[in-house]
Amino acid sequence: ELKVNFFSFERRSMNIYKEFISIINLYSIIKKENPDLIYTTTLKLSLYLLLINFFSQKKIINNFSGLGYLYVNNSIKIQLIRFFFELMLKLFSNKNFIYIFENKRDLDYFVNKNILKSSKCFYTNGVGVDIHKFKFLKRKFTEIFNVTMVSRIEKSKGVYEYLEVVRSLESSSKYKFHLIGKIPENADIKLIKLLTKCKNQKNFHYSSWTDNIVNIYNITNIAVLSSHMEGMSVFLMEALSCGLPIVATKIPSNEEIVQNDINGYLVPLYSPQEIIIKLNLITENFEKYSNMSINSRKICEKKFDEKIILEKFRKIIEQEC
Template sequence: MLNNMNQCWRVAFISHSPHLAGAERSLANFILNIDRERFSPITILPGEGPLKKILQEAGIPCFNVQFSFSTMNSTIQTAIGNNIKKEIDIAYELADLLLALEVDLVVINTGVVVSGILAAILSNLPKVLHLHGIIGPGLFPGLEVRHWRAEEAFMLANSDLILAPSYWVKSFFQDTFSIEPQQIRVIPNGIVCPTSYKNLEEIGDCRRFVQLCTLEPNKNIIMFLEAARQVVMEGKKNVEFHIYGDGVPAYCEKIEKFIVDNGLGKYCYLHPRTQDIENIYNNCYAAVVTSQIESFSLVAIEAMSYGRPVISTKCGGPEEIIVNGDSGFLIEQNNAKELAEKMCWLIDNPEKASHMGRTGRLICEEKYDVRRLSEIYMKSLSEVCENFWLKKKMTKNHFLWNVREGLINLLVDTENSVSIKNEKIQVLTNNNHFYINSENENEQEKEIYIEHALPLPSPIITGKRTYKVKIDQSNWCGIKVMFGTHQRVNQGTLSIRIYSAMKRSFPIRTLEISLSQLPDNAWVWLKFDPIKNSKDHNFIIEFQTNYLDHSSGISIYEWQKQKYVLRGISKKVFFRNTFGLYGAYIFQKKLE
């Protein structure tokens, strides 16, 4: 059994978006600062975007699966309607990928990808649900709250650990769903504090206030613009208000209309979402958050890390980040007048604004440095993996436990494996016999079952032939097949692919054999890298031939089963019939 000092856990991180909003930037910060000797990260995203680009540049494998936001589909509601099949299909596709990637843990980043939880359940994998927000009608107008809370309850109940970015979020879920305190932990989102940045004294006379967010009603950008209008009306010089983000077209049009109708075109500027936050914060005077609900506020700690004061509404997460009057200001929601007053105060008091920025920087270094938080994050993931995997009872297995569906004899070897993957392999045979060494000295306490049959070869394989099998052991690493060559020296290759039986989306193992190597009417043992999470899963084994001439052709022997029970036999068991050994299949069973 391995311990956490030498175990490298393979973790699949499922992100609901390939873009770089707060939850995705937080995920990227944690993944990029994870210890690669302890964790091997993989990301699964619903498409192309800057998040994927950043992770790929860091050498993180990324895979695309087209899933959708659960809150948009209202999955539990549509279970009554028409779309639940689509959600389940996505879960099966995700489960196929998780099995193919042989992950040890699934982290679902945000609570809007129910198919991620379903896929982890189907794959029998431990699950960490990293919540980044509280979903409600304020964020998603028209949301059926009752149905959504039922879906949340399902996800929470099936998670091995729940992570929240703030105590405000933790309290909501504990109070709403009666979650045990030890099941949900608070790990704030972290950032890498820049080693150098411009002080406020270095940016010149322009007083630039910035807002970075998704352009949607919950962010309440109209409040920011109304406060900007009031600041301009106060006669403040050299002031600018910059908004960075993309969002709902109708809301973007509303923002643009407000700017035009109030003559703010010389003061207020809309910019698309950008990754160049260093340039934004280095050239701004302060950052502003006007949200109705904000579960954390990555913008607040980013601005603080550059030594900038932050003004935020009292909307949840920011109340745990900003020290009112020391590192910024906390104001009432929907109060544009109060926001305008705080912006004017910062303009009129540059020395105090600089002091606030320095205080915020110190708070950020102490509480939100991602390198320190990543240690807490990795410890939490390790605990889930250890509780799920390393504390399970491990059973030894020598050359079998008998899996026989689809009439193929399979070999499970959990201790001795050959690392062969996507390469040419050497064909092994066992000289036309198969036996087991018993480890029990008292043979009278054992029953030996023998199944055998005369062979019935399949038709000559042209194209593909598939078999479905169910594995009842982890670390499945081989198959044993009897081929018929029809007494020919066949030319060409045989490709063998192993898929999950759920969707067959991704091959888990691929082997290739030269047909000229195949013996006639003899066992062929094929080994591959162990599939460690194979227990209780159904697989498809696909054989595909590629003949080089018209005279070549092979078959696979398929058995008709007969069973005998023998008692008190010797330690080595052989079975032959007049045709040689055609499918002796032997296993041991202790008497009750």
């Protein structure tokens, strides 16, 4: 019999009282349901479970899809929280904890700093992608190239830089830009103003949501992700599977997906002009574009097929649990 218990918490809340209540509520659920195995995918819940498991002693799998806000923001307050989080990991992690990282550099960070033991850390290439759903589509060289980015509308996701590219190429008839993603409640005002300006351009389309992302990929020629910090991007893995050349920022997770001049290009952070240069390189001739498209699909089949990823998970769970 399947049963669902709902547990809610604020992702970025730092209110001590609220956090204490959240920990108590989660502990109550665990005590009542008495699970054999607990699986979590967020840093905050990992911290909760470190404290709770001091009393409950459950087997816990922590899947770090990315290090997120805690490792993007470098304010003094966040640095102190990060220090506390890493100290808690070091002090309270025990044989009951397993850590799965979706990119190698995140794993190396925690192991090399002696925060976690290498014997309890494992690495997978993200969550993988259904290569049969996201099919390879042979691309035609065209007069207008559709460029797509799928992301939450946040500055840390590099949306500002992407929109600067859109603004810079407002008069270009070579590109049509697409942006898909929800606007969070605490959206950056400057970013929203820029998005509003872009909406007035004929070569730009924004949508907060689509119920058929495959159709979007089918009309897309190039995928762009200018994020400042990212786990293994589902968007980029789906783009790979569909055979899209990619322009992405040079961050650890993207380096797992994009091979320079093979299936796309990596660009420095905060560099809209570099994105424009790489878009022009990809579209300068059909042979380059076609080769990058084919290479994207090959990389996906070799590294990111969800069957490969699920098999890795199965082996880890069998070995450790």
